[in-house]
Structures are given as C-alpha cells and as structure tokens.
Amino acid sequence: MNPGILVVEDDKALCDLLTWNLSAEGYDVRSTGDGEEALLMVREQAPDAIILDWMIEQVPGIEVCRQLRKDRDTARIPIVMLTAKSEEEDRIRGLKTGADDYVTKPFSPRELMARVEALLRRSQPSLAGDMLVFGDIELDPASHRVRRGGEALHLGPTEFRLLRYFIERAGRVLSRQQILDGVWGMDSDIDERTVDVHIRRLRKAINRPGDTDPIRTVRAAGYAMDDE
Amino acid sequence: MNPGILVVEDDKALCDLLTWNLSAEGYDVRSTGDGEEALLMVREQAPDAIILDWMIEQVPGIEVCRQLRKDRDTARIPIVMLTAKSEEEDRIRGLKTGADDYVTKPFSPRELMARVEALLRRSQPSLAGDMLVFGDIELDPASHRVRRGGEALHLGPTEFRLLRYFIERAGRVLSRQQILDGVWGMDSDIDERTVDVHIRRLRKAINRPGDTDPIRTVRAAGYAMDDE
DNA sequence: AGCCATTGAAACAAAACTGTCACAAAACTG
DNA sequence: CAGTTTTGTGACAGTTTTGTTTCAATGGCT
Numbered sequence: 001m002n003p004g005i006l007v008v009e010d011d012k013a014l015c016d017l018l019t020w021n022l023s024a025e026g027y028d029v030r031s032t033g034d035g036e037e038a039l040l041m042v043r044e045q046a047p048d049a050i051i052l053d054w055m056i057e058q059v060p061g062i063e064v065c066r067q068l069r070k071d072r073d074t075a076r077i078p079i080v081m082l083t084a085k086s087e088e089e090d091r092i093r094g095l096k097t098g099a100d101d102y103v104t105k106p107f108s109p110r111e112l113m114a115r116v117e118a119l120l121r122r123s124q125p126s127l128a129g130d131m132l133v134f135g136d137i138e139l140d141p142a143s144h145r146v147r148r149g150g151e152a153l154h155l156g157p158t159e160f161r162l163l164r165y166f167i168e169r170a171g172r173v174l175s176r177q178q179i180l181d182g183v184w185g186m187d188s189d190i191d192e193r194t195v196d197v198h199i200r201r202l203r204k205a206i207n208r209p210g211d212t213d214p215i216r217t218v219r220a221a222g223y224a225m226d227d228e
Numbered sequence: 229m230n231p232g233i234l235v236v237e238d239d240k241a242l243c244d245l246l247t248w249n250l251s252a253e254g255y256d257v258r259s260t261g262d263g264e265e266a267l268l269m270v271r272e273q274a275p276d277a278i279i280l281d282w283m284i285e286q287v288p289g290i291e292v293c294r295q296l297r298k299d300r301d302t303a304r305i306p307i308v309m310l311t312a313k314s315e316e317e318d319r320i321r322g323l324k325t326g327a328d329d330y331v332t333k334p335f336s337p338r339e340l341m342a343r344v345e346a347l348l349r350r351s352q353p354s355l356a357g358d359m360l361v362f363g364d365i366e367l368d369p370a371s372h373r374v375r376r377g378g379e380a381l382h383l384g385p386t387e388f389r390l391l392r393y394f395i396e397r398a399g400r401v402l403s404r405q406q407i408l409d410g411v412w413g414m415d416s417d418i419d420e421r422t423v424d425v426h427i428r429r430l431r432k433a434i435n436r437p438g439d440t441d442p443i444r445t446v447r448a449a450g451y452a453m454d455d456e
Numbered sequence: 457a458g459c460c461a462t463t464g465a466a467a468c469a470a471a472a473c474t475g476t477c478a479c480a481a482a483a484c485t486g
Numbered sequence: 487c488a489g490t491t492t493t494g495t496g497a498c499a500g501t502t503t504t505g506t507t508t509c510a511a512t513g514g515c516t
Contacts, residue, residue: 095364142400
C-alpha cells in the first residue's frame with residue numbers, strides 16, 4: 001500500500017501541480033483547499049504526511065497544525081508547511097507549533113518531493129522497509145528503537161540484541177546455548193541460567209500491564225516467540 | 229564575483245533588453261536564442277540562474293528544462309520561465325518540469341528583476357532548500373548559522389559540523405567511530421571519548437532550559453537524533 | 457605580546473548494565 | 487502426593503559506559 005499524503009492548498013493550480021507530482025511518485029494523494037475540511041479528512045483517514053499551505057482561507061494553517069498536534073492520533077503525522085518567502089514570522093511560529101519542515105514559495109516541485117520523502121523515511125521507517133515487526137512490537141535496527149503499540153520502550157543493549165534475536169527467529173524454540181551463542185557470542189563462557197535472567201528483564205521491559213507475553217517458556221528446551 | 233545569469237530568448241529585442249537591464253543590476257549576463265546552445269553554455273560554465281523563454285526555436289523550453297534537471301550538476305540551478313499570457317497550459321507543465329518561477333509576457337523588466345533577485349537570494353544563502361531542519365532547529369550550511377525556535381544559537385566549528393552530521397543522518401544510530409570519520413575525517417587518530425565531550429558541548433549549546441534534548445544516547449552503540 | 461575561543465585529553469563522578477546467587481514457585485515424575 | 491527438576495525473581499556487587507569538569511595546548515585576532 002502506498003503512503004498517503006494530504007495536500008492542503010487553496011491555490012487550485014498549485015494544488016493540482018502538487019497532486020500530479022506526488023501521484024507520479026507513487027503516493028496516494030488527497031487534497032483540499034479548506035482548513036476545516038482538511039481536519040475532517042485527516043480524522044476520517046489519517047494520511048502518512050501532510051503538506052500544508054500556511055495561508056489558506058477560513059482556518060489559518062497554524063491553527064490546523066495546532067489542532068492536529070493536540071490529538072493523540074494525529075500528533076505524529078509529519079507536516080511540511082508552505083510559506084511565502086517574506087513570512088519569516090510564520091515560519092518560526094510554524095516550527096514552534098510543530099511543523100516538521102517548511103518550504104518557501106516559490107519552490108521547485110522536485111525540492112518538495114525530496115523533503116516529503118525524507119520526512120517519511122524519518123517518521124515511518126517501516127514504510128522504508130527496514131524494521132522488524134512482531135505483532136504490535138516494532139524493532140528498528142537502524143535507530144536502535146523499540147516500540148509496542150506505538151509506545152516507545154527502553155531496552156538495555158543485551159535486551160535489545162535478545163529481542164532482535166528472537167524476532168528474527170520467531171516460531172522456533174531456542175535453547176539457552178543457542179541463545180548464548182547468538183546473543184553473547186560463540187566463545188562466551190557464561191552460565192546458561194544467565195539467559196533466564198535476561199529473558200525476565202526483557203519480559204519486564206516489553207510487557208506493559210495488560211499485554212500478553214510474546215515469549216513462551218519451553219520447559220527443558222528453552223524459549224520461543226510464537227507466530228500469531 | 230557577480231552572480232552569472234543565462235538568458236535564453238530568441239526575440240532579439242527582448243533578449244537585449246533583458247541583458248541590458250540585468251547587466252545594469254550588476255549581474256554577469258550571457259545569452260543565446262537557441263536551446264541546444266543554451267545547454268552547451270550551461271555545461272561549459274554553470275550560471276547562478278537561468279531565464280528561459282518557453283517558446284524558443286529548435287528545442288522547446290520545456291525540453292531544455294528537463295535536460296537541466298536530469299543532470300546532477302545543473303539540477304539545482306533556479307529557472308525562471310517566460311510564457312505568453314495565454315499559455316496557461318505551458319505554465320503548469322513548466323512548473324511540473326521543474327521551473328522555479330514564471331513570468332507572463334508582457335512583463336515589466338522591473339518585475340523580472342525582482343523575481344530573479346528573489347530566486348538568487350534564496351539560492352545564494354542556502355539554495356533555499358539546503359536549510360537543514362530538525363524539529364524546531366534550523367541549520368543553514370551556507371551562512372553557518374543555527375537557530376532553535378527562531379532564536380540564534382552560537383556553535384563552535386566542531387559543534388556545527390557535528391550537528392550538521394546528525395541532522396543529515398537523523399533517525400540512525402551513529403557509532404563514535406562513524407562520527408569521528410564523518411566529522412573529524414577518516415584519518416583522525418582521536419580518542420573516541422572526545423566525541424562524548426563534543427556531544428556534551430553541542431547539547432549545552434542547543435538546549436535552552438525547557439527544551440527537550442534531540443540527541444539520544446544509545447548505550448554501547450553511540451548517539452542518535454530522534455523526533456519527540 | 458596578550459586575550460579569547462576552541463580543542464583534545466585526562467580524571468573523577470554518576471548512571472546503567474551485567475552476571476551470579478539464593479530462594480521461591482511451578483512443572484514434572486512415578 | 488512427596489520428591490525432583492526446571493524456571494521465575496529479587497538482591498547485589500562488580501563492571502562498563504557515559505556525563506561533566508578541568509586543564510594545557512593551540513591558533514586566530516587585536
């Protein structure tokens with residue numbers, strides 16, 4: 001499924017231009033020239049990024065931005081704002097309000113494309129491909145981050161390697177020795193029971209109250225993460 | 229050295245008029261009425277901006293534009309296109325192809341000057357798009373300035389390069405060695421811990437009280453810049 | 457020369473993380 | 487069910503890693 005982008009721009013010609021270009025790049029584009037309608041459209045189906053003209057009719061872009069940031073569901077959507085070159089004041093307020101990037105008019109479509117792509121890669125590594133997923137758990141090897149249900153988790157270095165090791169081998173039972181070899185290194189002379197302790201620490205770190213434990217203990221054999 | 233401008237216009241009278249005006253403004257002007265020749269001239273010596281008539285003989289302006297955008301070396305040169313008033317269709321296509329601005333004939337030389345100047349101003353300090361943005365932090369590589377929330381910050385040379393390095397690689401964990409290679413140079417024999425010290429100096433410089441620290445420490449791995 | 461900003465390193469402090477133990481709890485065995 | 491084996495937990499002391507301060511060296515500038 002292609003990333004969805006919402007264009008909010010009341011200059012019809014420019015709006016069409018952007019839509020055309022973004023579509024050509026493979027994005028799923030919707031557009032509107034009205035701030036109110038933009039908010040509705042976002043609520044109806046959240047896009048992966050928003051291109052927002054700062055000077056639109058009815059609702060100022062800055063207000064649209066603020067509204068979006070206020071709602072938990074939409075707060076993390078990347079926003080690129082379009083400003084006229086002289087609107088220095090707006091630019092600053094825009095960044096303060098939570099826009100993620102800005103482009104000053106006039107601009108080349110090429111430039112905007114590049115910005116949008118950069119933002120998407122930054123905010124949604126999963127759209128870029130690299131990212132390990134298991135159920136509602138996401139692990140990003142590049143940024144060393146782990147989230148569950150969208151919420152960031154903090155893992156120590158060993159827990160991180162351990163989780164990664166498990167997700168990469170989801171569905172298989174892993175013996176303590178295998179785990180030691182894979183996570184600590186083949187030549188480690190560490191007690192097997194130490195694995196137990198780290199499994200516990202990992203469980204503690206990823207299971208918020210109410211969550212189901214994705215790690216299954218296999219008595220007399222080891223541990224496993226099950227496919228759903 | 230004065231900014232160089234290439235005028236591509238086959239109406240001899242108009243071409244002279246533009247050349248005369250631009251020269252008077254202190255620009256270093258070259259001109260041609262032929263699309264093929266224009267491409268050669270650009271390749272020979274890249275101008276800082278191009279004024280391009282959409283309706284020239286031989287090669288259509290749109291094609292010249294496309295050619296220029298295709299080559300990495302010329303892709304970022306600002307282009308102002310000149311169109312007849314009724315050529316609405318061309319205007320759209322022109323912008324799609326990558327022109328940065330347009331002026332419809334007939335126009336006043338004064339107006340064109342203003343547009344060119346605006347484009348150059350934009351492309352000089354930072355090519356307008358070269359401004360690196362991360363959250364509310366702006367870094368202008370050309371003018372060597374950094375701002376956060378609109379407020380100017382003072383960074384030493386190393387801190388500047390460090391911040392730039394991070395913003396350009398936002399979202400990835402960077403090891404101390406990578407940072408040394410990228411910021412100090414591949415052949416530096418500097419202690420890895422020195423990175424820590426500069427990270428601290430950078431943090432001190434960009435985090436005003438109340439700000440959130442954009443630099444995340446990844447234990448046993450390095451540092452990373454993240455949203456939030 | 458004198459002053460000031462910058463820089464890399466060293467040293468110490470503060471955190472964060474690790475591996476083991478000892479014991480409790482749970483799961484098997486016959 | 488009593489005995490055995492295996493796993494879960496909490497505590498802890500030692501290590502590793504990172505944060506911070508300090509300092510001497512360097513180099514630009516006046």
